[in-house]
Each structure stands twice: as C-alpha cells, then as structure tokens.
Amino acid sequence: MWISRKKSTARKKTAAPEKKTGQRRSISENKAPFSSSPQELLQHLSVQKKKPFPESISPMLASLASKPFNDPDWLYEIKWDGYRAITFLQNGKVEIVSRNNKSFHETYYPINEGFKQWKVNAVLDGEIIVINAKGKADFAALQEWRSEADGELRYYLFDLLWLEGMDMTALPLTERREVLKEIIPLNDEIILYSPDFDTTGTTFFKQAQKTGLEGILAKKKDSIYEPGKRTRNWLKIKTERTLEAIIAGYTLNEGSNKLFSSLLLGIYENGELQYIGPVGTGFNKKTQEELMLAFKPLRSKRCPFKEIPEYNKPSRFRPNPPKASVTWLKPALVAEVSYQTVAPGGILRHPSFKALRTDKKASEAKTEHAVKPEKLYKKTKQKEKDKTAKVVRKTLLNPTDATQVRIINGSSFTFNNLHKVFWPVEGYTKRDMLNYYYQVAPYILPYLKNRPQSLNRFPNGIKGKSFYQKDLTAHAPEWMKLFPYTTSEGEHKNFMVPEDERALLFMANAGAIEMNPWNSTIQKPDHPDWCLIDLDPSSKNSFEQVIQTAQVTKQVLDELKVPGYPKSSGSTGIHIYIPLNAKYTYDECQLFGKLIATRVHEILPDFTSIERLTKNRKGKLYIDYLQNRPKATLAAPYSLRPKPGAPVSMPLFWEEVKKGLTITDWHIGNAIARIRSEGDIFKPVLGKGIDMKKVLKGLA
C-alpha cells in the first residue's frame, strides 16, 4: 500500500503571514486568521505563485437590488455614502486612489497619517466619508472638505485584495475580511474596519432606514473579488427611492437669503400634472444658481397644476411655516428626487433633490426608475439547493511526488509524470491539470455523463504532438462504460462514456486536456440536449466583434423569447447554448441554429459569415451552426483548453459579455474560485427546453 507507506512527504513551513505592529491584536494569540489551516490555505493558493504588488485595481461593484432578503450565506454591511477608495501600501508608501484612479493623497491628507503605523504591504478597499456636525455621513460635505474644520473624515475598510505577495482576490469574502480585521490597528480614529452584521437582511434594512442610512449591502460570504466587475454577489439595497419629477415652480420664504426655498414638484397622471410635494433640500448655492438660470425662460403667471397646491401648508415640524411666495414655471424641467415613502394623497416624504435630468423631456419623466428585481437573488437561491456546489474539495495530488497512486470511485490509479510541464509559458503541470479536473468534477460531470467522448490527447503538453482518439475498445478498464458504433468502413468500435470522476480523471490522465462530449446522450443519441451557436472569429476579427456578435445573438434570441446561455470558448470565440431537452432531432436543431445564425448575419453582414467554406468567408467571423449534428463535439463548459494561459471554457452571465471581456479572463488558476463563487450558472441548459413550434409560429 503506497499511500500508507508514504508518510513524510509534504509537511512544510508556511504559516499565515505574520507581522508585528503596535496596537494590533497579535495573530498568535487569537486563532489563525483563516477558517481553514495554513496548509489548506496554501493548497488553496497552490496554483498561484507569489504575486507581484498590483499596479492598479479597479474596485468590484455591487448590483442594485430592489428589496432586502434573508439568507445565512450572505453578510450585511453598511452602505457608506462617500468616495470609494483603494489604498496601496508598499514599503511604507501610501497611495489612496479613487474608482477612476485619481489620487486622494492630497485631498484627504489626514488618512495618510494613520497608515504610517502599518507595517505591512497590502492593497485595501474601502470608502471615505465625512461625518457632519449632526453626526451623519454627509456626501456634500465630503465633496467640499478642505480641512478638519469641515467635518470628521473616516475611511472604512471592507476588503483586502493583496497582502505580502498573496493575491487575496481568489479567497472567499469571509476569509479576506478575517485577515483584514487582523491587520487594522485598533487605535486609529480615522481608518476603521467596516463591520458586518450578523442579523437578517430585513432586520438590518429596517435598522438602516431608522438610522437614516443610505442603504445596505448584502455580500455573498463565499464570493471572490472580481476587480472592475459589477457582480451579483454583492447587492446594494437602497433605503431611499428615487423618481423623476417635473419642476412646476419654486417658493421663496419671507426673509430668506437663498435664491429659492423649495421646488414644487409634479408628475403626469392621465395627462394631468399632479402635485407630489415640495423639495427643500439637496442643493447647495451653486446648484441653486444653475437652477435659477434654467428657470429664467420658463417663468409663468399660470399655475401648471389644475388646483393651486398648498405650498404653505403647516407640517408637524413646522406648525407656523414662514410665509412663502411662489413663482410658477412652465413644466419643462425634470428633476431626479429621492424620497423615503409616499404619504397618502401622493405627497413625497423626506424628498431630497439629486440632480437636474437634462437628458429627459418632461413628458418622459417616469414615476419609478432603475431598481432591478430580486431575480438576482432567486438565482443564487437555486444554487444553494445544489449541494455539490457547496462541497469544497481538497486537491487530489500533493505538490511533490512525481508519481502518486489514488483510489477513485473504487479504482486504483497510478498518476505518472506529474512534474511534466503541460503549459510551458506558465509552467502549469500535469499535476495542476489533474487537480483542476478533480476539483471541477461536480460541475463538469453533468455535461459529460452519458455522452460519448472524443478524446483530444496531448500527452506531452500543449506544445507536444496531439491526436484524437474515439475508439477505446482496446484500452478501456473493466469499469468503463462504452458505446458501440460502426464506422463508414463497417468497423465495429466503441466510444467511452464517462459516468463518474473516475472516468473524468482517466481522460485527463490520458492527456485529454480538453473534454469533448456529444451534444446528445446515449439515451437519445439523435436528440441533442442543446442547440449550439459557435462564434468563431478569423484572424482578421477583433474580440470586440465577437462580443458584438454575441450581443446581437442575445438580441435575436430575446426577440424570439428563446433563452440562450453564453460561455467563453477558451480559445478565440464564444459559444451560445439553447436548451432543447432532447425534444428535437439533430436536423431540426440544426435548422433552428441556421435560422438564428442567418438573422444574426443579416444584422451584422459586414464582418460575419455563415459560409461553411473558409475561402468564402473572406476573413469574417464564422457563425457556426453546423456543429448541431450527430457525433459532433465541442469543448464542454468548465473544460480546460490546450492553449497558452491554460484557459477555461467558462459559462458567463450575459452582463459579462461586453467590452472588456477577454478570452484569458478565466483560466486554471482562477476558475475554481469563480465556479465555487457563482455555482453552475449553465445549469438551465440541461433544464426545460424551448418549445420550437411556438417560437416558429411567433415568427410566421
């Protein structure tokens, strides 16, 4: 028994990064800052080598959600109303920059002071705010902040992106925050840890409303940090609503030294302008001046409302309001206004002026705008049901031995040549590849099970000689499932059909870097589970054109009310899958694919082509629907590709299919973290299929 005999293999050093700083909690006195052991963390990070100090990072952004929710897998933070700021701390040098990489170094100089006692090299993410005299975060005050007399600065840190040569972004949020908490000195009054609250989303939201906070953030505990991305794993829920209202007039209180005291607002309902109340806050002197300038040509004698509203109405807070005079305006300007609720009678409570919408005509003003539905949340809910997605597996092979024996699904495997470099530029080895497939097995197997495979083998890495193998008859172990076929020559042969991770690792161990399953299963070999659209650029196309074509494909599918799921091919293009649930034949499927491809080509005739023959394509992007045929294969979702950079064919959200996406975004080094964080977002491809008849009827 090899496994038990080998004992002294990998027990190496590597504790958590240890620093010493004055007031900080010492790491040794508390438990290690990682929920798992350092060994596990190291293993977690094993695919990445020491990462250099990042030059710049754009912050990860939150998506907007319409209402709070409760979920133990999410944590809740305060949404600070200030400037997002990333701090680069290197060898005692401090650089604090905005979202757009503008330096805050001079502007908010007191913050630099606090970082002087830090002894670590790190990249931190947080929000700078100003507390005004009332003790509340004040965005306007922040913008006008010049010195400590203008209010108290705070820098709330909520994330850690890099620490002492370790890229933290691939770690789950909770682990990043645990380490972050450890390294923030306790004696600083400006630099603070932005806490999370162990409560339900709804309770926390109510609390936030009461406290007058701008909103809350919900963050998925196991989410990774994806720079520059507006993620669904971070959601912001605002306590205030906004609407677009028409400015119908303004008032001026007796004895006021301002240009105006409030704006009188209305919205159109059934063609009539309805009064929705005054707004008296949210503008400073400068915006008032600008507004007055815009009002000048609109002044009118006539009140645009049907009835003159009671703008002098006393309120609970102002039983004896100052006498105000009114100037009516022609209803032409649109203001964006925030408010908390609508009182009976349609009057806004706690309205605040946000901005003049110069891009909108009065007739276009809408009651509610933006606010994405909680669709986002429902999606993640689905993921949680998927138990396999929750299991965090250890790696299969240790980092040292060149040969290792493992039992998988009851079968013994001898893995040889584990040091062999498969991706020479990056140095990824056969071991890295096997570890990847072992970890991705629960996610990729649904797309391989019951599907005959074409093995595309690279036993000597991506630069070595490669070959295809379909017939496994002579090489299959007894446990291997086979699927018989007859060649056009009349020879009887057998495809292999993977059933479990044992089969997956068999293929990987054979040098099959890429997994190439049929589009149908052996249960219904002539009925594909999905329809493929393969966007395959020529060397003359830019990737931007691929993205544009994918977006147009999405648009065409939307018009037909057909769902489509995109993934990066991992090579040069993008694949789009339409779920069919094995209800149609390959012929029908291909015709449907042709229909989509043709429509896309008609919209983008300049740089796309649906010609099968390369020479007829004239260097255009090939919209390939012909792979919808029996026995054809395509790299599976989550498959590695034998290309430089060890890219992964990664399922994407449509929102990610936009300018800036690159083919190397996802690779062997970061794919596992991404997949664990997002779950299998391709799952609907294996779900309910489309009703092709209905779609075609709608077209006729």
Place this chain on the structure above:
DNA sequence: GGTGCGC
C-alpha cells in the same frame, strides 16, 4: 499515454 520489440 501505452505497448511491444530488439538489444
């Protein structure tokens, strides 16, 4: 990557 042959 696995096999079989010749040395």
Place this chain on the structure above:
DNA sequence: GCGCACCAACGCTAA
C-alpha cells in the same frame, strides 16, 4: 531494463 517506434478520428463536401 532500456530506448524506440508505433499507435491513437471521422464525416462531410468541394474540387
């Protein structure tokens, strides 16, 4: 016991 050669797709269609 080793180095080495050899093997490991397929179906379609244009020309």
Place this chain on the structure above:
DNA sequence: TTAGCG
C-alpha cells in the same frame, strides 16, 4: 480521389 474543415 484527395484536401480542407471542425
């Protein structure tokens, strides 16, 4: 029949 393609 072969060459090209995916």
